[in-house]
Each structure stands twice: as C-alpha cells, then as structure tokens.
Amino acid sequence: MLNPAKNLVLNLISRLSQKVGRSLFSQMLLAILSVLLLAQIVTFGILSEIYSGAISEVNESQQIEKFVTVVETVEQVEGEQDFGSILNPLNNDYARHSIQKRMDLSSVTMNGSEQAVVNKITAELGQSYQGRVWVKQERQPMLMSSAPQNVNERNDKALTELRVVVHLQNDRWLQLTATSSTLSAIAIKQGMTFFALATLLTLVCIAVMIKKITTPLQLLSQASQQLGRGEVVEPIAEQGTDDITETIRAFNQMNQRVQRFAEDRARLLAALSHDLRTPITSMLLRVEMMPESDDRDALLKTLEEMQLMSESTLSFMKLSSDTEVTKPVEVNAFLGSLCEDLVEVGYSVEFNESDLVTLACRPVSLKRALRNLIENGAKYGSHAEVSFSTPAQSSLVIEIQDSGDGISEDKFEQVFEPFYRLETSRNRETGGTGLGMAIARNIIRSHGGNVELSNQQTGLLVRVELPT
Structure with missing residues (x-):
C-alpha cells in the first residue's frame, strides 16, 4: 500500500536535490524534509490500517446485532407479506x-x-x-x-x-x-491537516536552527575567500555553537597574525628601501666625479644594476603587503583601457570585447600584472591578442595570445621565478631584471587566481584564471 507513495516521495526528493543548491542549509533542510515526509507517510498508513481494522471489528458486532433483530422481525411475518x-x-x-x-x-x-x-x-x-x-x-x-x-x-x-x-x-x-466502511473524507482531511501542520511547524523550527548554524559558516567562508584574495578582513563576530565559535575564534587569531606580519614587513621594507638607496646614491655620485676611464664606466654600470635590482626587489616584496581596496570593475572597459595604453606607447595589441562581466579586484595591482603579461607578448611575440571568457559561473579566463615562436615547455615554470630571464642581459631596454612575470603571478595568485603558459601554433598563450 505504501510503496507507490514511497516511490513518489523518493522521486520528488531526487528532483529537488538536483534543483536546490549544494549549500549546507539547503542540503540539511532537504534531508530532514525527506525523513519527515517518509515518516509521516508511514505513520499515516499505519494509523489508517489500525483505524480501518478497528472500525471493521466494530461494524461486525453492530451488523450481527442488527441481523439478529431483523431475523426476529422477519420470523414474525405471516403469509406472503412483502x-x-x-x-x-x-x-x-x-x-x-x-x-x-x-x-x-x-x-x-x-x-x-x-x-x-x-x-x-x-x-x-x-x-x-x-x-x-x-x-x-x-x-x-x-x-x-x-x-x-x-x-x-x-x-x-x-x-x-x-x-x-x-x-x-x-x-x-x-x-x-x-x-x-472506509475512512471517511472528514477523517482523512483531519489526518492530513494534522500531519501537514506538524510537518510545517517542525520544518520551521529546524530551519531556524539550521540557519543559526550555517550563517556563521557562510560568514567564515566569505572571509576566507576575501583573505585568499589578499583583502583586508575585519574580525568575524563569534556566534553559533561552541564548535563553530571556536573555529571562528581560530580564524580571527590567524587573520590578526597575518595582518600584523604584513604590517611589520611593510615597515621593514620601508626602512630597508631608505637604507639601501642612500649608500648606492652616494656611491654613484662619488664614481661620477671620478676622472673618465674604463674602470669608472664599469663601476657606474655595476652600481646602476645594483640600484635597479634593489628597487625591483623592494617593489616585488611590497606587492604581498599591498593594502589596495577591492573594487568592482567592468572587464571590457578594464582590459580595453589597458590595451589602448599599450598601443599608444607603440605596442601591437588587439583586444576582443565579450559579454559584460564584473570582476571584484584591486584594479591598480591587477592592471600592473596584466600589463606585464601583455607587454611581454607584444615585445617578444611582435603582436598580442587579448580576449576573455567566462567558462564557469564563478570564474573569468583572460587569454593573451602572441605571434612569436613560443618558449620551451621546460621553461614554463622557470620564467615565473624572480630574476630569471630568457634574455640574459640586465639592460632596461631588453627586459630589465626579470621580475615582471614573477610580479604578475604574485598579484594574480593574491587575487585567488592562477596563470598558465602553453605553446600554440600561432605562438605563446598566457591563460589567466580569476574568481568572479
């Protein structure tokens, strides 16, 4: 008797599980609703069977009593009466x-x-x-x-x-x-009303409890994502059950340590920047006052290289302590403006617009990372073509395709190492110190994304993936 009802509920649950989200709240609510429905159906079936059995026994006794009376009445009829x-x-x-x-x-x-x-x-x-x-x-x-x-x-x-x-x-x-006799319509209606009210009240109470549990977890998830993107995260209010409160407290303590470490390093870098620039500048002035000679020119070149490397190193290290505020940007306008700037300074860059997409990022930092990647493609590949897409609802993919010869696959990871250059000189005109790619990946990863390289028939493809 209950098998068709069970199958109907199971099919309904299966369809609902495909449509509801995979959040903890929806999954817990669906699981409890499923158990309640099955329990109510089984209970209603059992009670209806018991009720029917009891009614049938009562009916039998009543029918027998009536029948005896009818027999006695009919026996008193004489002749062929109707x-x-x-x-x-x-x-x-x-x-x-x-x-x-x-x-x-x-x-x-x-x-x-x-x-x-x-x-x-x-x-x-x-x-x-x-x-x-x-x-x-x-x-x-x-x-x-x-x-x-x-x-x-x-x-x-x-x-x-x-x-x-x-x-x-x-x-x-x-x-x-x-x-x-079967269950009357009134009895069925009363039973269904009771079960519906009981289920509704139970679900309301359970939903409130689940929401109380999942809300702090949602806040913790959002804060973790923000921290992973390098944003400044305010302490989360400690609420919920003891286990969740302890987890939030541990996260807040970790967040405070990370921020304190970043602040201490920023102060250290500021002092180090001042202490390095002063003696190098002093040495440059002294060497420039020396009589012209080959040794003087060699010293000047070495000091200039030291100055370039120190400034690049400090710039690279400061990126990890960047406190720029996260803002939403429209990707078409953001990439279009960047490509136009590079075209104006003489690079061959082409941008292909796509659908409107909004990205939460630190615009100045991300523009610097993408500029490094696009500029490398236009400089070493003669031409760079920039496009983007959203293959998944929560991700943005930016592709930079150049027209060069590509690079050896065993160099894909090395080019992101600090100071590594495929072109070995330290001349600014030919690529500087080799920190551009390292800076770009550092910034992209601080946004929660990643950058990958691959060789295509038309040249090197740089693929940047960012969470939206």
Whole structure:
C-alpha cells in the first residue's frame, strides 16, 4: 500500500536535490524534509490500517446485532407479506438484506473465526437455529501484522466483507452482505491537516536552527575567500555553537597574525628601501666625479644594476603587503583601457570585447600584472591578442595570445621565478631584471587566481584564471 507513495516521495526528493543548491542549509533542510515526509507517510498508513481494522471489528458486532433483530422481525411475518417494506429501510451502502426462497449451502465450509460468529448468532436466536446459520468472512492482512500466522486467527487481519445466511422457520432464507466502511473524507482531511501542520511547524523550527548554524559558516567562508584574495578582513563576530565559535575564534587569531606580519614587513621594507638607496646614491655620485676611464664606466654600470635590482626587489616584496581596496570593475572597459595604453606607447595589441562581466579586484595591482603579461607578448611575440571568457559561473579566463615562436615547455615554470630571464642581459631596454612575470603571478595568485603558459601554433598563450 505504501510503496507507490514511497516511490513518489523518493522521486520528488531526487528532483529537488538536483534543483536546490549544494549549500549546507539547503542540503540539511532537504534531508530532514525527506525523513519527515517518509515518516509521516508511514505513520499515516499505519494509523489508517489500525483505524480501518478497528472500525471493521466494530461494524461486525453492530451488523450481527442488527441481523439478529431483523431475523426476529422477519420470523414474525405471516403469509406472503412483502418483505421489501421491512428490509429496504435497513439497507445502505455497507449492508444489504435480502430474502431468498431457496439456497444450497451444503458445500460451504467455515473456519474457526466464522464458526465463532455462528455460535454467537445461534446463542442470540436460540437453539432452534442450530445448524441453520452460515457465515463467510473476507479478510486482508493488516500493515502491522507480524509473521504469517494461522489463517483461522483473526488478530492480524482486517475484516473487509461479512456474509450471513439464516434458514428461517418459514423455509425462506435471509441473507446479509456487509462490507467494512472506509475512512471517511472528514477523517482523512483531519489526518492530513494534522500531519501537514506538524510537518510545517517542525520544518520551521529546524530551519531556524539550521540557519543559526550555517550563517556563521557562510560568514567564515566569505572571509576566507576575501583573505585568499589578499583583502583586508575585519574580525568575524563569534556566534553559533561552541564548535563553530571556536573555529571562528581560530580564524580571527590567524587573520590578526597575518595582518600584523604584513604590517611589520611593510615597515621593514620601508626602512630597508631608505637604507639601501642612500649608500648606492652616494656611491654613484662619488664614481661620477671620478676622472673618465674604463674602470669608472664599469663601476657606474655595476652600481646602476645594483640600484635597479634593489628597487625591483623592494617593489616585488611590497606587492604581498599591498593594502589596495577591492573594487568592482567592468572587464571590457578594464582590459580595453589597458590595451589602448599599450598601443599608444607603440605596442601591437588587439583586444576582443565579450559579454559584460564584473570582476571584484584591486584594479591598480591587477592592471600592473596584466600589463606585464601583455607587454611581454607584444615585445617578444611582435603582436598580442587579448580576449576573455567566462567558462564557469564563478570564474573569468583572460587569454593573451602572441605571434612569436613560443618558449620551451621546460621553461614554463622557470620564467615565473624572480630574476630569471630568457634574455640574459640586465639592460632596461631588453627586459630589465626579470621580475615582471614573477610580479604578475604574485598579484594574480593574491587575487585567488592562477596563470598558465602553453605553446600554440600561432605562438605563446598566457591563460589567466580569476574568481568572479
């Protein structure tokens, strides 16, 4: 009886699980709703079976009492009086009385339960009816029945139909055919209303509790993502259960340590920058005042290289302590402006616009990283083509395709190392100190993204992936 309902609920749950999100709140609520629905259906089925069984037993006793009265009334009728005027008022949807002139019940056998009803009717009518009463019962197993029992036992089966035949003294046959009443529409409506209200109230209480648990976790997730993108994160309010509160407290302590470390390093770099620039500048002035010679020129070149490397190193290290505020930018306008700037200074750069996409980033830092990548493509690959797409709802992919010869695959990772250059000189005109690619990847990773290289038929492809 319950299998179709169970299958319907399971199919409904399967479809809902595909449509609801994979958040903790929705998954927990769906799981609890599923259990509640199954429990309510099983409970309703069990109670309806028990109720039907109880009603059938009550109906049997009432029908027998009425039948005995009908027999006594019909026995008092004399002659060929119309029995319909007596029996018709007693008939209804669940009980039908009829008079038969002849019936052959010699082949009818009765079980223990049926014989007990015969004995009860005989006791009411008198011993003169001994052997003149026949009973036939139709029963079906109840939901709560245990292991199969003897068919003569009636405790595990509900009565569905009762037939009683009495051979009257006037040689006629009186027959009763009664069926058990089903659950009334009112009873079903009341039961469904009760179960619906109970389920609704339970779900409301559970939803409040789940929301209380998941809200701090959502805040913690958002703060973790912001921290991963290099943003400044304010301490999270410690709320929720003890386990969640302890987790949030640990995150806040870690966040404070990270920020304190970044602040200390920024102060150290500022002092180091001043301490390095002063002696190098002093040495440059002294060497420039020396008489012209090959040694003087070599010293000047070395000092200029030292100055360039120190400034580049300080610039690279300061990026990790960048405190620029995160802002939303429209990607078409952002990349278009950057490419136009490079075209104006003489680089061959082409930008292909796409759909409107908003990206939360630190604009100045990200523009510097992308400028380094695009400038490298235009400088060493003669031409750079920039485009972007959103292959997934939560990611943005920027591709920079140049027209060069590409680079060896074993160099893909090395080019991102600080001071590594495919062109070995330190001349500013040919590439500086080799920190451009390292700075670019550092900035992109601080935004929670990554950069990858691959060789294509048309040249080197730089693929930048960022979370949106």
